[in-house]
Structures are given as structure tokens and as C-alpha cells.
Amino acid sequence: MSRAGDVATFDRVARFYDWVSPSADAAEFREALSFAERDVERVLDVGGGTGRGASALDVRERIVADAAAGMTRQARRNGFEAVRADAGRLPFVDESVDAVLVVDALHHFGDPDRALAEAARVLRPGGVLVIREIDPTALVGRLVEWGERAYGFDSTFFPPADLGRRVAAAGLDARFRSSGFEYTVVGRA
Numbered sequence: 760m761s762r763a764g765d766v767a768t769f770d771r772v773a774r775f776y777d778w779v780s781p782s783a784d785a786a787e788f789r790e791a792l793s794f795a796e797r798d799v800e801r802v803l804d805v806g807g808g809t810g811r812g813a814s815a816l817d818v819r820e821r822i823v824a825d826a827a828a829g830m831t832r833q834a835r836r837n838g839f840e841a842v843r844a845d846a847g848r849l850p851f852v853d854e855s856v857d858a859v860l861v862v863d864a865l866h867h868f869g870d871p872d873r874a875l876a877e878a879a880r881v882l883r884p885g886g887v888l889v890i891r892e893i894d895p896t897a898l899v900g901r902l903v904e905w906g907e908r909a910y911g912f913d914s915t916f917f918p919p920a921d922l923g924r925r926v927a928a929a930g931l932d933a934r935f936r937s938s939g940f941e942y943t944v945v946g947r948a
């Protein structure tokens with residue numbers, strides 16, 4: 760279910776990825792995690808790349824799962840436990856993590872609904888799925904979408920309400936909030 764071209768590109772740029780990526784929005788994540796109805800001690804960052812999203816969280820255990828080997832190598836260099844895995848087949852047992860992050864990654868997944876179902880499966884009751892995405896209905900979002908396609912990525916972006924419905928369809932209690940061209944969807948198990 761991977762988009763092989765997208766993953767191969769991230770594999771190639773992994774060593775340089777952190778040089779050009781802005782820091783993740785720690786305040787936004789804290790806000791999103793506060794929706795959990797349990798203590799958040801074990802977080803899985805899916806499509807987590809070098810661990811940029813995980814690095815913004817102050818939690819005991821942060822694990823990166825990514826389809827690109829180069830990204831998982833870089834995540835380990837950055838001090839994270841990291842596994843090479845497809846978002847649609849996570850190598851974790853049911854109800855084994857308190858939160859799942861998907862930051863700037865869902866639009867690259869070949870089967871986003873399957874990835875959402877997998878995230879819901881591994882969440883413990885009361886845990887949360889936190890998704891940061893680009894809004895393709897906002898002007899800057901449209902430019903990002905155009906830029907990714909021009910670069911050769913096979914990205915699919917979802918408007919916030921659409922993604923909220925998809926998260927609800929995965930069996931989670933979903934809500935979203937927009938901030939400019941980026942938005943956050945949170946779904947609680």
C-alpha cells in the first residue's frame with residue numbers, strides 16, 4: 760500500500776531532511792494529547808520520518824514507524840527507537856500504545872483509510888490519534904499540493920471535515936481544528 764515513488768524519495772533525502780524541516784508545533788500536540796482519557800506514556804509516530812513529530816513530545820517512550828529505511832536510520836541517529844513498517848500493517852499488537860501521531864505524512868500513504876484503521880487498532884482505550892495535515896482548500900494548501908505534484912509526489916490531501924469523517928469511520932471519536940493552511944484532527948479510542 761506504499762506509494763513506492765514517495766517512499767523512495769524520502770529514503771534518498773533522509774540524511775538532509777532535518778536540515779530543511781521546521782520544528783514541529785509542540786503546543787499544538789500538547790493540546791491534542793490533552794483529549795486523551797488516559798496517561799500518555801507510549802507514543803507511536805507513524806510515517807514519523809526522522810522523528811520530528813515525536814521530538815516535540817515529552818513522553819516516556821517514543822517510537823517511530825516509517826516505510827523508508829533511510830528515515831528510520833536517521834530516526835535512530837536522532838535517538839529514537841524506530842521500525843521500518845508500512846502504515847497499513849503496523850507491527851504492534853492491539854491496544855499497545857497511548858497515542859499515535861501522523862504528522863505531514865497521511866497524504867503520502869497509499870491507503871489512508873487502512874492506515875487509520877491500523878492506528879485505531881493499536882490504540883489503547885482512551886488513547887488518541889493525532890493527525891497534522893495540510894488543508895487543500897486553503898490557498899497555501901493548494902500551493903503545497905501543487906508543489907508536491909510538481910516535485911513528483913503522488914500526494915492526496917483531504918479537507919479537514921473529510922478527514923474528520925474518515926477518522927470517525929475508523930471507530931474513533933473525532934474532532935478537528937484548523938490553524939491557517941494546516942489543521943489537526945484528533946480521534947479518541
Ligand SMILES: C[S@@+](CC[C@H](N)C(=O)[O-])C[C@H]1O[C@@H](n2cnc3c(N)ncnc32)[C@H](O)[C@@H]1O
Nearest residue numbers: 761769806807808811826827845846862864867
Ligand atoms: C513528509 S514526511 C513526514 C515525516 C515526519 N512525520 C515529519 O513530520 O517530519 C512523510 C513520511 O511518510 C513516510 N511514508 C510514506 N508512505 C508511508 C507508508 N505507507 N507507511 C509508512 N510511512 C510512510 C515517508 O517515508 C516519510 O518519512
